[in-house]
Amino acid sequence: MDRWILHVDMDAFFASVEQRDHEEYRGKPVIVGGLGPRGVVSTASYEARRYGVHSAMPMATARRLCRDGIFLSGSYETYRAVSKKVFSVLSRFSPVIEPLSIDEGFLDITGMEGLMESRREYGLRLKKEIFEATGLVASVGIAPNKFLAKLASDLEKPDGLVIIEKEDIMRVLSPLPVRRIWGVGKKMNERLALLGIKTIGELANTDIKILEENLGTHAARQLYELSHGIDNRPVEPEREVKSIGREETFTEDIYKREDIDKALLYLAEQVGWRLRKAGTMAHTIQLKIRFGDFSTYTRRKTLEQPTAYDEEIYETAKELCSSVTMPRGMGVRLLGISGSGLGTSSEISLFSARDTQKKEKLYGAIDDLKARFGEGIVTKGNLIR
């Protein structure tokens, strides 16, 4: 049976939510993201994009480009609530949904022809129902696989609906730049340019042997297949969570040991809470540290027993941190803690069984408060600012 995949992507999601909720923002350039000196743009409204502002751009650059813009730090609680509504609409259109992020996802609509007048009508109906539920506009792409579906949803943004039929695949792909292929970043783009390959069509017409020699067998095969519009990856409804973590880029580099420890404690608290909320424990704790010169180090330690307790995460992170030598005169720009090797159970040690019972009761109480009043309700004394 022919596969058909639908990709939905909300248009300028965060900015559109802000414009929906604030009449005074409508028709104006709205930019949502980190507002500190090192913040980056999460979403720019289409009005702002006309000034050259785009996501992942440093906020400072965005401010320079768009002096009259409305700059917002965003309200993620609201976005999450809206996202929930979007996905509840999606769930009416396919039983197999793979969320890619807060505002986009894949739907497998293979074999559902009996439920739709036509694929175009189905796409239109989906867009209409999202609009009715949220007042927001989405772009939709429908194609025989994930790669093409995602590409299609982007072709006529905003408010787009593009269907790539099998016989049209090469006609659509050929003129597009190779960067439009998933996994082709800046470096790969340069390497392909050296081979004189700029468009997907040129890539598709290159002998695979030449690609293999220059890019390595694995990358070559993947690119070659994608350039011919072949992609067999299935839509995976619940992608298994492999790790749970948090990281923070500081407004200014931090130098003092106690400030670093404080930051680690703060991150450990968040990671612990997330782990417990997910009903899981981490066997391995990883620390990421980036210095002022952007040199980045990661250190990991596998614990004897998995944990979801803040202080065990903190102690491990601190230990890992002290194993990284600080470059002379350099401050810390970013710290991150993550837990992996996730499982739902751990063996209790005989020699700390009493502690375990106590901790379990303590965290039971803490998590109860956090669940009822929000994450900020309980924290360690030395984190109160």
Place this chain on the structure above:
Amino acid sequence: MKFNCSKNDLIQALQIAGRAVATKPQTPILSGIYMKASEGTLELQATDYEIGVVCKIEADVEEEGILVAPGRYFSEVSRNLPGNTVTLTNDNNDNTIHISSGSAHFTLLKMNSEEFPCIRPLNNASHFTIRDTVLKKLIRKTSFACANDETRLIFTGCLLELEEEAVRMAATNTHRLSLDQEVLEGYEGDKKQVIIPARILGELEHGLNSDIPCDVTVNISYNEISFSFDNLYLTSRLIEGQFPDYHRVIPSDFKTRVTIDTAAFMAAVNRVSLIARSSEYNIVKLDFSMGQVHISSNSPEIGHAEETVPVVIDGPDVQIAFNGTYITDVLKHVDTKEFYLSLNESLNPAAVRETEDEAFIYIVTPVRVSR
């Protein structure tokens, strides 16, 4: 050197000594078996520096002497010889060992006996004697609870504790503890604690198989221990380090005591464990209420198993999860028809005891399953 001996006696002795022959010898000589023939006795020795075995058998010694034979070949040759009597000769000027039995004749190259680290009886050691049955029971009821993980060496051994008139043995892998004790008549020495590697205890349990009860003499020096009985002498290094205070982990009281049929419960836990995943600690859930225990395990990607066994519950109901292996391990060593499982709350250690023997106790921690 020349002697004749019974083939079966020789095979048995080689089997015991063979267990101390190093499989990956630090020096080549440790792959050999040392033999000394004198006054109607053949003595065999083997060691890998960790443990050592000395075994004596009767022999008709025609010419006294000492030699070291390559362990593996000598054992295999002896095992396969025809006939009932083995004759072994070695010319002192010659490099070869001649072995004949029945119609077969073998020549093996000997090893340099001067290089062999002979096992000598422990000097300056304190000693005591213990009945073989008592020692064997102590080993059987505790050594299974040791850790296999070499990274925490002290937990790969059993603690032997001597007190006036009492001997105790304890083993733990930090998630469970097995403790047994016996009266030690006539011991008036100092209070003493040593950690004995589980490996030598295994060999000892294996060797203590005589039908006729005997006494075992135990010698303890500051870093070695030896056991001698019958015609055997076993020695081993002790594990250095401080064994944790096990008294601390034995709860002083329990809220619930359950009386359970040993065989029925063990069989049920074994069955339910089939579905439990080793990667997640073989979790088996136990739900004690209404005069029965509901045993279950669940692995989303494999399946689900459940079974109930009638029990007598004395105290509040409890739900608790254990590593199934830790439960079946101990039940294999429980000798009474029924046993007591004593519990507090779901995250507190539980205890297994025999209904007719107060001396034995097994403490096991539950598995914490996230909420």
